[in-house]
Amino acid sequence: MEAEQLSHLLSRCALRDHQAFRTLYQHSSAKLFAVAVRITRRRDWAEEVLQESFINIWNHASGYNAAKSAPMTWMTAIVRNRALDLLRRPREVEIDEGHEDLMASIPDESPGPEELLKRSMEAGALAECWKQLTGEQQNSIALAFFHGLSHGELARQMQKPLGTVKTWIRRGLERLKNCLDARGI
Amino acid sequence: MKFANEELRNKLAAEYVLGTMSARARRRFEINLKENPALRRAMAEWENRLTPLALAVPEVEPPSRVWHAIESRIRRSRKSGPSFWESLSFWRFSSIASGLVALALLILVAVPGPVTPPADGTRMVVVMNDLNTRNPAMTVSWEPGKPGKRVMRIRVIAHADMAPGTAWELWMLPGEDQKPVSLGLITTHDAQTVVVPEPLAAKLDQAQGLAMSVEPAGGSPTGLPTGPVLYAGQCVKT
Numbered sequence: 001m002e003a004e005q006l007s008h009l010l011s012r013c014a015l016r017d018h019q020a021f022r023t024l025y026q027h028s029s030a031k032l033f034a035v036a037v038r039i040t041r042r043r044d045w046a047e048e049v050l051q052e053s054f055i056n057i058w059n060h061a062s063g064y065n066a067a068k069s070a071p072m073t074w075m076t077a078i079v080r081n082r083a084l085d086l087l088r089r090p091r092e093v094e095i096d097e098g099h100e101d102l103m104a105s106i107p108d109e110s111p112g113p114e115e116l117l118k119r120s121m122e123a124g125a126l127a128e129c130w131k132q133l134t135g136e137q138q139n140s141i142a143l144a145f146f147h148g149l150s151h152g153e154l155a156r157q158m159q160k161p162l163g164t165v166k167t168w169i170r171r172g173l174e175r176l177k178n179c180l181d182a183r184g185i
Numbered sequence: 186m187k188f189a190n191e192e193l194r195n196k197l198a199a200e201y202v203l204g205t206m207s208a209r210a211r212r213r214f215e216i217n218l219k220e221n222p223a224l225r226r227a228m229a230e231w232e233n234r235l236t237p238l239a240l241a242v243p244e245v246e247p248p249s250r251v252w253h254a255i256e257s258r259i260r261r262s263r264k265s266g267p268s269f270w271e272s273l274s275f276w277r278f279s280s281i282a283s284g285l286v287a288l289a290l291l292i293l294v295a296v297p298g299p300v301t302p303p304a305d306g307t308r309m310v311v312v313m314n315d316l317n318t319r320n321p322a323m324t325v326s327w328e329p330g331k332p333g334k335r336v337m338r339i340r341v342i343a344h345a346d347m348a349p350g351t352a353w354e355l356w357m358l359p360g361e362d363q364k365p366v367s368l369g370l371i372t373t374h375d376a377q378t379v380v381v382p383e384p385l386a387a388k389l390d391q392a393q394g395l396a397m398s399v400e401p402a403g404g405s406p407t408g409l410p411t412g413p414v415l416y417a418g419q420c421v422k423t
Contacts, residue, residue: 088211
């Protein structure tokens with residue numbers, strides 16, 4: 001569904017149009033659920049995130065400003081924030097111990113971060129700018145972004161010192177920003 | 186935590202959007218977001234840069250129970266939710282009014298803008314709160330009693346956005362058993378004036394409160410509020 005149509009649906013939600021909300025859900029929930037699944041790595045958590053996110057979207061649709069961000073960007077940010085909050089919430093010890101296994105169990109058959117990035121950047125400035133990063137900067141940013149890994153988890157996953165991983169991310173993001181800024185993005 | 190440094194703001198906003206921040210750091214960041222427009226801008230920029238990447242994932246159909254849960258929660262709030270008048274329960278909190286009036290006068294006088302201090306000391310003031318957060322969102326004031334039109338000075342304090350295709354409509358609330366009367370459309374601008382012509386102007390002085398609802402572009406098609414009420418407040422004579 002086009003951004004303009006999604007924007008219109010969000011406006012209708014601001015006016016408490018239940019049918020518009022249902023249509024919005026039908027056209028965006030599969031994508032948003034996928035985002036939640038990738039970060040939380042558990043279906044039950046992802047379902048909770050999706051539910052809370054859509055209640056949030058319904059309640060705050062009147063605050064959505066199309067001039068500031070695209071509709072899917074706005075909704076995705078809501079889902080990502082909920083998912084990250086859930087992931088980072090302090091939990092009982094036994095779940096923490098299982099977390100290491102969960103990280104290792106990121107399925108191989110679904111497209112990995114690099115493949116995903118390639119797909120999302122078929123055209124445009126982002127693809128050009130992304131190329132300017134080193135392989136390590138690309139990997140660390142992709143892992144952090146798609147899988148919601150903290151610096152510590154990244155360091156363990158990539159088997160590198162914490163400081164090294166932080167530097168890759170910091171420099172990678174800087175390059176990305178400078179490059180996009182220069183292109184007026 | 187001070188965020189005067191643009192570089193620091195930029196770095197933290199990037200980490201927040203990327204997702205590497207700890208829970209505690211996220212909480213601190215979110216609190217600072219409320220107070221700091223430059224930080225909000227930095228975050229919005231990073232969201233626009235990075236978030237579209239997230240949509241590269243292949244779709245995963247959620248189970249239907251999720252929609253059923255969402256739908257029943259929304260339906261519940263519609264059925265048992267407050268009526269227009271019930272949601273304006275500020276009637277019951279008149280003791281808070283004087284504190285809020287002091288706040289309103291502070292805002293009206295301290296912030297530069299098209300506001301002149303009252304000539305004879307009598308003004309009607311309305312502090313309109315955001316009904317969700319209970320925080321002051323808008324203040325409205327005018328000089329009552331004179332013949333002719335009223336000029337309402339409005340200040341929008343809340344950092345508010347308007348969804349496309351919608352409008353903000355201001356309503357006069359004559360009293361609990363009477364229907365709201367439209368005062369026209371307003372914008373999200375910090376400082377604005379609304380001129381209320383006769384004969385509505387005289388009725389305005391007697392109003393119990395003001396409310397703002399979100400309507401379709403161009404205003405309510407029915408002449409009564411059709412959308413959600415975001416802000417409302419009691420009229421107080423100072």
